[in-house]
Ligand SMILES: O=C(O)CCC(=O)N[C@@H](CCC(=O)O)C(=O)O
């Protein structure tokens with residue numbers, strides 16, 4: 269534990285010596301903040317004081333092991349909190365998602381973890397691999413954090429930080445999970461804009477992603493946040509992430525960080541088509557280096573598999589997250605079209 273406070277190297281220890289964290293541990297920092305570690309890569313901070321104005325903030329990264337920039341950001345924040353350089357105003361849970369996938373610099377080892385939430389980990393053959401077990405452990409960590417006994421019910425926030433496989437015309441963007449009958453939040457859009465994330469995709473269906481889990485099951489303001497493009501550890505141009513890191517620091521260290529946004533600054537899209545790969549032979553009809561948010565005229569064939577062509581349904585319909593190599597049955601492509609958000613919550 270002293271090793272952690274001195275060097276603050278929680279992620280490195282979690283990856284190299286996970287057995288150190290096989291039993292839960294709790295300790296206190298010099299500034300009174302309680303630290304609770306429940307597993308490798310899972311660490312909570314609770315600063316002193318207990319009021320409803322204290323938010324509960326979940327910052328997750330590395331749900332895909334090769335999406336390194338968010339991992340480096342969270343690693344740095346944890347180190348600065350452990351060493352006392354950052355003083356928190358809110359409770360914060362950091363989750364480093366897929367540690368074994370980080371070690372092999374891959375998106376996942378056996379299964380895409382971001383399709384295993386909302387209980388999907390236990391469906392079919394059940395908890396048969398490490399990614400399924402980890403998805404359940406991450407869900408349990410979020411549930412425990414949001415519903416801790418003897419703690420006031422502060423605002424629940426979850427930013428699941430990712431980077432995209434391809435370049436994106438709109439470099440930073442967020443997926444706003446389907447809210448059912450809840451309204452979209454203007455203050456959340458303002459916070460994302462402060463992170464440099466000014467493109468928002470409105471999902472229109474339940475999914476088995478981590479952000480949808482927190483949003484739907486825990487009533488959190490939750491987002492999948494894409495901060496840039498995938499790069500190996502150490503190769504990120506961290507200046508491109510400065511705005512996001514600074515806004516995250518302000519969020520967790522200020523009593524009430526409330527940036528404002530002019531809605532005209534934002535590009536809002538709604539998901540028009542979710543195209544799943546149904547067959548072995550699945551082809552995308554554009555180049556591998558075509559960036560996210562490239563739009564096509566109505567009628568353009570975007571993807572196909574034997575017997576089915578998937579076409580743009582409206583002029584300008586744009587592609588996001590195309591990946592022909594996903595497992596059969598999984599999402600191979602989203603298409604999005606511009607929309608407006610008029611009916612907002614504060
Ligand atoms: O660039 C890609 O193709 C994938 C980047 C990524 O991991 N995106 C998330 C989005 C999750 C969501 O829709 O909320 C994912 O595919 O899991």
Ligand SMILES: [Zn+2]
Nearest residue numbers: 332335430431
């Ligand atoms: Zn990802």
